Each structure stands twice: as structure tokens, then as C-alpha cells.
Amino acid sequence: MVMKGMRIGEAKKYVADKLHCDVFDLTDSAKMKEIRESLDLGTVNDRPHASYGMSAKIKIAELLDIKIPSVELFKKKLGAAL
Amino acid sequence: MAEYFTRMGDGEALWQSEDELRADVEAGVEDAVKRGKAKPLDDADIAHLMDILKMPEKNVSVERGCEGIHTFDAGTLKLPIRSAVPVSRHVTLLIHERILCSDTMELCNTDYSFKMVKNCAPEEAMQMEQAQQDMIMPVFYGAMPNLGLYTKPDGQFDNWAELLPQGKIKEAMDAQEGAAEQCYEDMLYISSLQAEAGACGIQFDTAGASGDADLLAALKTTKALKEKYPDTCVTMGMANEFTLGMHGKLEFEGDKLAGKYPRDQVQSCAKAGVDMYGAVINTNSSRSFAWNLARSVTYVKECTEVATIPVLVNAGMGVGGIPLSAVAPTDATTRASKALLEIGKADGL
Numbered sequence A: 001m002v003m004k005g006m007r008i009g010e011a012k013k014y015v016a017d018k019l020h021c022d023v024f025d026l027t028d029s030a031k032m033k034e035i036r037e038s039l040d041l042g043t044v045n046d047r048p049h050a051s052y053g054m055s056a057k058i059k060i061a062e063l064l065d066i067k068i069p070s071v072e073l074f075k076k077k078l079g080a081a082l
Numbered sequence B: 001m002a003e004y005f006t007r008m009g010d011g012e013a014l015w016q017s018e019d020e021l022r023a024d025v026e027a028g029v030e031d032a033v034k035r036g037k038a039k040p041l042d043d044a045d046i047a048h049l050m051d052i053l054k055m056p057e058k059n060v061s062v063e064r065g066c067e068g069i070h071t072f073d074a075g076t077l078k079l080p081i082r083s084a085v086p087v088s089r090h091v092t093l094l095i096h097e098r099i100l101c102s103d104t105m106e107l108c109n110t111d112y113s114f115k116m117v118k119n120c121a122p123e124e125a126m127q128m129e130q131a132q133q134d135m136i137m138p139v140f141y142g143a144m145p146n147l148g149l150y151t152k153p154d155g156q157f158d159n160w161a162e163l164l165p166q167g168k169i170k171e172a173m174d175a176q177e178g179a180a181e182q183c184y185e186d187m188l189y190i191s192s193l194q195a196e197a198g199a200c201g202i203q204f205d206t207a208g209a210s211g212d213a214d215l216l217a218a219l220k221t222t223k224a225l226k227e228k229y230p231d232t233c234v235t236m237g238m239a240n241e242f243t244l245g246m247h248g249k250l251e252f253e254g255d256k257l258a259g260k261y262p263r264d265q266v267q268s269c270a271k272a273g274v275d276m277y278g279a280v281i282n283t284n285s286s287r288s289f290a291w292n293l294a295r296s297v298t299y300v301k302e303c304t305e306v307a308t309i310p311v312l313v314n315a316g317m318g319v320g321g322i323p324l325s326a327v328a329p330t331d332a333t334t335r336a337s338k339a340l341l342e343i344g345k346a347d348g349l
Helices: A008-019 A023-027 A029-039 A053-064 A069-078 B018-036 B043-054 B075-082 B089-098 B114-134 B160-166 B169-196 B212-228 B262-272 B289-306 B330-342
Strands: B003-007 B013-017 B105-107 B139-143 B201-207 B233-238 B276-279 B311-313
Touching: A008 A023, A008 A053, A023 A029, A053 A069, A053 B114, A069 B114, B003 B018, B003 B043, B003 B289, B003 B330, B013 B018, B018 B043, B018 B289, B043 B289, B043 B330, B075 B089, B075 B105, B089 B105, B089 B114, B105 B114, B114 B139, B114 B169, B139 B169, B160 B169, B169 B201, B169 B212, B201 B212, B212 B233, B212 B262, B233 B262, B262 B276, B262 B289, B276 B289, B289 B311, B289 B330
Parallel strands: B105 B139, B139 B201, B201 B233, B233 B276, B276 B311
Antiparallel strands: B003 B013
16 A cells, blocks of 8 residues: 555455455454464564564565565665565 | 433533434534535435444444554654653654554654754664664654744744735745745755665655645655655645645646645645645534534545545544544544544545
């Protein structure tokens, strides 16, 4: 919604399709915990070796097919495409 | 006859019968229709709003499927400054992401105006770059255009609020045009540094607070910023439901800005390249919560029907139907949230 200027209904469907889940699941915190953990997208509670911050965002950008400015900047600093 | 607990627009407790609630709802809708020439709510919407107002629960929530996103303006002012919690802005962002579960958050300066950020703009950009390393949710940089700061003695331009009562109309218009140009340059400079630091977006908050020239500066900055950094999101929150015509003749892309209501404001914002629009409907503290909420929902519903970009309604103390009090009662905030999302069809708050 933020990066593509979508209205809420369209944005929910876009994310649900990318996550291969139902729109209903997006607001089910138990289901989303499972999805986020399985895809290693970062969760509210930290876990050993789990991604958070930039590493989680890199995965989110790839999964949702969006350009996140801070991820692009980070890649540029590393001097190579991730 | 049963009475329902509700509030006045200043937050004071009030008990009203169903007939009294309905009369206030209908009067609130009528006010939006009369002043803003808004389309009235239909009978089903009014019945839905009455149900929300009469719910016996202290706090209420949206129906499944109607959830919207929850965003913040004046983001990092709230914990460390207003609530005096001794945490850094970086920790504030983390608290919002990991504990309060905010959907987006905003980094901002204590003096929440772009002009005041100019002297420390590179340091603010460094703070953003550091924050982006740790944050997952979108983090914006936000401040107000606050055109009044460009008037003497703080700025170089004569104060149009003093010139207008003296009948110096041309001088007042010239001063606003000069101030808007300088404000635009400052906002573009600061926003560009933030974009280059990896900010997810820029939030122009309370746009139009000093009138149509204030809004024009924000719209012009958005257009220029989106040309430079197309992937940087722009959100723009309004100052009120009616753009004040302090200048009166300013236009953006051929549209006169003075006198715009939410349904027109959102279209000007979209034309400038704004990605998310923040509607503001001011609370009248002398009228009831029912009156204020009905009026807000009427404006918002009409706005979301014509909007091509997401509409995030400002819902806090004194706006969006919520009482004008420093601590907003949750019976009112949750009812307003439910009504704005379910009836107003807002994309978020």
C-alpha cells in the first residue's frame, strides 16, 4: 500500500496472493506468526538466528516484488546485488 | 426510555436517549451537507452509525474484513517528548514496531516544522539511515510546512495575518507567495536528504495550516520530490476540512486551492503525486460526539468514493469526530475508528 499507492482492499489481496494465503489470514495474528516464521520475515518476538530489521526487509522486498528505498541503499553500499 | 453513555466534543460525559442521538447524527450530517456540499449518508449508514453509538461495550472494534492500517504523525514526539519516557527516538521506533504493533511510524524533530529542521537536516538523515537498519515497518520522516514561521520576526516576509486587516491585500498575497517559495525550497532540500538516507517516505503533516499558500508549498514539493525519487512514498495530512483562502487565488495544476473540502483535497494531492492522503475533519467541542462523528463520516465517505489513493483519516484529539481533549477517551476513539472504517470506507487511520 505504501510503496504501490494501493487502496486497502487491493493491497490486502496483493499481499495475500504473494504469501499464498487468504486475505482473512492477514489479520489472524496466530496464522501470520506461522507464515512470518516459515518465510523468516521477522516477528514481534525475536528468535535465535531469525531475521529482523534490514535482513527481514530484504526478504520482504523480494517476496512482495517491491522496491524498498532503504534496501536499495543497503545493496548499493554493499556494491553488489543481493 | 433507555439512555446511552456518550460524550460532548470536549470529552465531557453525556447520557442521551436514542432520539437525542439520532437528532444529533442527522444534524451532523446536515452540517457537512450544508457547509461542504457533501453527499449525505443514506438511511443504512445512519442506522449503522446509530448501532455503533449505542453499543453497550466500553470499547468496540471493527468487523473482520474491515481492518485498516494504523499510522502515526508526530511519531517520535509521543513517547520521549509528550509522555516524557526517557527513550531515544530509535528506541521509540522499535517500541512502536515490536510492542505497539504500529503499521508505519514517523521519525521527527521536537520542533515539528521543516524550517526548524534545516539546520540539522544532515544529522536527521543520519538518524533515519540508522533507524532503517533495525526497522521492518515503513519509517517516514515527517514535519509541517508551517508557513507562518517564514514571517517576521522569525522569517523575512511581512505577516499576512497583520497585512490583511490593514487592507494591504496585494502585500499580503506577495508575502505568501514569497514564503511558499522559500518553504518549498527548504522542504525539498530536507526531504531529498531523507530520501537519500533510505526513508520509506516523507510525511507533510498539517498541510494548509497557514492557508492555501501553505498547501501549495507542500504540493509543489511533492511533485518535485516524486520526480527526483519516484520510489519514495509521500503522505500528506491536511490541517482542516476546509482549505483556508488566506491568499485566495493560488492554484496547483490549474485547480484553485482555497475552499477545498476533502473530496477535492484528495484529488489535488493525487495530482501532485501524493501516495496517501490524510483527511482532517475538525471537532466542534460545543457539539456532541454523535454530531461530530456523523459529520466526519459524511465527509470521509464522500472522499473515499472519489479517491484514487489511500485515505487515512486523522483520528486523534480534536479531529475525526474524536473529542478535543488531551487524553482521548477510548470509548470515543474506538467508536470513531469503527465508523470511519466501516461506514466511511477509509483505508486506515
